[in-house]
Amino acid sequence: xxxxxxxKSCGALAAGAAIGTPLASAAGLTDPSLPLADGPDTxxxxxxxxxxxxxxxxxxxxxxxxxGCGNRGNxxxxxxxxxxxxxxxxxxxDILPDRKDRLGNRHNVAQDMRFGHFREVFACGKKLADAxxxxxxxxxxxxxxxxxxxxxxxxxxxxxxxxxKKECKAILAQAHKYNRIVAVCHVLxxxxxFIAMREIVRSGALGDVVSIQHMEPIQYAHMSHSYxxxxxxxxxxxxxxxxxKSCHDLDILRWLIDKPCKSIVADGSLTFFKAExxxxxxxxxxxxxxxxxxxxxxxxxxxxxxxxxxxGVFDLDGNRDxxxxxxxxxxxxxxxxxxxxxHCDNDQPDHYVSEMxxxxxxxxxxxxxxxxxxxxxxxxxxxxxxxxxxxxAQFTLWDFLTRTPKVWNKKLxxxxxxxxxxxxxxxxxxxxDFVEAVSWQDPARLSSTIDVSIESHVMGFAAERSxxxxxxxxxx
Ligand SMILES: NC(=O)c1ccc[n+]([C@@H]2O[C@H](COP(=O)([O-])OP(=O)(O)OC[C@H]3O[C@@H](n4cnc5c(N)ncnc54)[C@H](O)[C@@H]3O)[C@@H](O)[C@H]2O)c1
Numbered sequence: 001x002x003x004x005x006x007x008k009s010c011g012a013l014a015a016g017a018a019i020g021t022p023l024a025s026a027a028g029l030t031d032p033s034l035p036l037a038d039g040p041d042t043x044x045x046x047x048x049x050x051x052x053x054x055x056x057x058x059x060x061x062x063x064x065x066x067x068g069c070g071n072r073g074n075x076x077x078x079x080x081x082x083x084x085x086x087x088x089x090x091x092x093x094d095i096l097p098d099r100k101d102r103l104g105n106r107h108n109v110a111q112d113m114r115f116g117h118f119r120e121v122f123a124c125g126k127k128l129a130d131a132x133x134x135x136x137x138x139x140x141x142x143x144x145x146x147x148x149x150x151x152x153x154x155x156x157x158x159x160x161x162x163x164x165k166k167e168c169k170a171i172l173a174q175a176h177k178y179n180r181i182v183a184v185c186h187v188l189x190x191x192x193x194f195i196a197m198r199e200i201v202r203s204g205a206l207g208d209v210v211s212i213q214h215m216e217p218i219q220y221a222h223m224s225h226s227y228x229x230x231x232x233x234x235x236x237x238x239x240x241x242x243x244x245k246s247c248h249d250l251d252i253l254r255w256l257i258d259k260p261c262k263s264i265v266a267d268g269s270l271t272f273f274k275a276e277x278x279x280x281x282x283x284x285x286x287x288x289x290x291x292x293x294x295x296x297x298x299x300x301x302x303x304x305x306x307x308x309x310x311x312g313v314f315d316l317d318g319n320r321d322x323x324x325x326x327x328x329x330x331x332x333x334x335x336x337x338x339x340x341x342x343h344c345d346n347d348q349p350d351h352y353v354s355e356m357x358x359x360x361x362x363x364x365x366x367x368x369x370x371x372x373x374x375x376x377x378x379x380x381x382x383x384x385x386x387x388x389x390x391x392x393a394q395f396t397l398w399d400f401l402t403r404t405p406k407v408w409n410k411k412l413x414x415x416x417x418x419x420x421x422x423x424x425x426x427x428x429x430x431x432x433d434f435v436e437a438v439s440w441q442d443p444a445r446l447s448s449t450i451d452v453s454i455e456s457h458v459m460g461f462a463a464e465r466s467x468x469x470x471x472x473x474x475x476x
Contacts, residue, residue, distance in 0.1 A: 044397060046407040048196035051410060051425075054417040055081075056086045056432045058439040064156075065091030065128060067118045067144055068135035069103040071312045072158055072185070075422065076133050077103060080429035082417065087435045090129050093121050093163040098315065127152050129180075131438050134158055137231060138238040142167045145182070150172045154181040154430075154438045160243040163456060165461045170452045175291060181443045183434045184453035186251045188377075190433060191424030194252060195387060196408050197379070199397055201256055206383025209257060211363040213380040216249050217372030223350060224298045224341050226272045227370070233346035241348040242459040242467075244264070246368050249377065250463075251368065251456035256381065257450070259359040260455065265472040266463040268352030268368070278342035285328050285338045296315040298341040300329060311338065354463050358474075392424060 025247035057149065060178040064080070066073045070090055080087040091105035093115035104114045113128065115121045121128070122144070131154040134144050143161040148155050149171075161168045163185055175182045188194050193239060201209060218227070226232050232244045242250070279292040285301040286293060293299045303309050314328040314337075329338040336344075350370035357363055370418040376392035387398040394409035412418040412425045421428035430447075438443040 023172050025295075026389075027110065027348035040396075040407040041404060042407050043411060044196070044200070044406045045410050048199050048408060048410075051192040051412065051415060051418075052067065052429070052432075053415065054082065054421070054428050054432050056083060056435050056439070058086045058436060060439055061085055061088055062131060062435055062438045063088050063090045063129040064131045064133055065093065065104060065113070065115075066133045066135065067093045067257040068133075068137070068140075068158075069094040069096075069099040070135065073081070073133060074103060074157065075136035076135065076431050078420075079106065079428055079435065080107060082428075082434075083432075086439070087431075088289050091121065093118050102315075102317075104292070108462060119147075122147045122151060124152070131156060132152060139163055139245060143170050144173065146174050149178045149182070150178050152178060152180065156183050156185065156434050157454055158185045159453075160239045160247050160460070161457050163239055163393075165316055165458055168454050168457050168461075172450055175450045177196065181434075181437050181441070181446070182432065183446050184448065184450060185430060186248055186448060186453060187423040187426035187430050188248045188252050188455070189255060189426065190429035191426035192410060192412065192429075193390070193392060193395070193408075193424050194255075194426075196410070197381075197390060200258055200397055200408075201381065201383075202258070202386065205386055205399065206381060206388065207385030209362055209381060209383050212253060212256060212365070212384045214249055214253055214364060215378040216246055216366075216368045216378065217375055217378065218245065218368065218370050219309070219372055219373065219375040220297060221350075222305050222311055222375060223370035224273070224336070225303070226300075227348040227350075228341045228344050228346045229337050230313070231349060235347050238466040240460070240467075242352055242366065242463045243457065244353070245367070247457055247460050248457045249366055249368070251448070251453065252377075252379075253356065253364045254358075254452070254456045255360050257362050257364065258381075258406075258475040259362060261356050261358050261459050261475045263424065263474050264354055264356045264459060264462045264466055266352065266467040267470075268349040268467055270347060270349050271348055272350050272370075273341045273344065275342055278340065280341050282342060284340055284343045285324075285335070286340060287338045290340065300338045304329060330344070349467075350466070357460065377411055408449050438455070 018377040065086060066077050066089055077089050080089045091113040092104045092109050093102050095116055102115055132148045134154040135158050138160055145155055145157055161171055227241060232238045238244050281291045283290055303471055305325045308320055314334055328334045352368040353364045379390050383389040385400050389396050394403045394407055396407050398405050418425045433446050437443055459475050462475045
């Protein structure tokens, strides 16, 4: 269905055409006045844009150099294995030789195109591929991005764009100056769930959007892995958590509301993962025979060797044997993941709330929470004619006129290619759109321009200023 037809069909619905009668409980709803029927009304599935295949439509194959061969570098380069006619990895760069060679071998990269530090990629002063994928840590985005743009590369740039507002704006100016494509990895925008939600909002089925409540539940073990023990624990080395984790959410709010954010006020702090909360006798590392290990939900041995969560950082090559994982926790290269959560050098808040006002008075309340049993963003959108509530897997639309809730719950698993594409399918869908954009030299194939991506980052910097000063901050 093309977009115009879709909007038309939603408009008809909004005018009151009743489709089916849902079973309230099956839709996860509790209003006793709802009529009962056989099951949830999933007619939204037919009305929203179909889930696009990951197969790209390209003019020609594009070549890329992967800078940073860790988790994200591997995620995006998988696309080249799936669609070799569309994308080819011709270069790799990583300061860790084993990671560089593992990815280099997988893609048969020539030895002279295997680089250590990203500066080696640019040392020859000319372009060696169509694009670079910048997948280095947060404090190593600015320099390679600025250099790559000046040499004429198109860029897939991991978020956060850079560590300061000034650097973000310099990247924006550089992209304009050299007229290059920059795709910021706001992957949620590319997930079918959020695309469908936004299509419904844009159709007018909710009337005018008045406000949004949005929550990002990080999940307690994920919090301990990434923001207490792991790569993003120190806001100064990386970025404040509102950018490191939640720039996706600010971007999604900006995208759903489709108006610029004018002001923001934020609060939050690190309350729990601190030395003063350490149980008596807890050693520096969980692997040092902790006396309370059996009763601690943050026990690294349990999280990694038994629950087998977040194993991507251990370079296991698929070997999930508990003994091997324990060996990694004892190995100096990975030992920081064995640290007691109360004895880390972390400063990221474990709860963060903010309120935003957008043009026209639309408000959004956002809450990032460490202490939840599950992940998966929760969103409620309040409009003058309807309401949406979703949990990242499905969402329900309430029409105030028909009072018949309708559910969107399309399954990505129905499309084999999407298997293993993280962020609700957004990771590889972004790769597809980037490949198409570079192949056709058409940035409009991306969900967002670099300008809008920077705008949502500016919201994040304003939020952090507000959290620190206690003042409401203008977003500009
Ligand atoms: N879009 C998303 O949803 C998402 C999810 C996770 C991470 N990220 C972002 O992606 C980036 C990478 O995260 P990751 O989880 O892949 O980290 P990672 O640690 O797994 O990988 C980063 C790699 O960069 C390499 N590296 C470091 N310095 C380098 C240099 N000077 N030159 C070349 N290589 C260098 C490291 O050795 C490492 O292998 C971060 O900015 C992170 O915030 C984005």
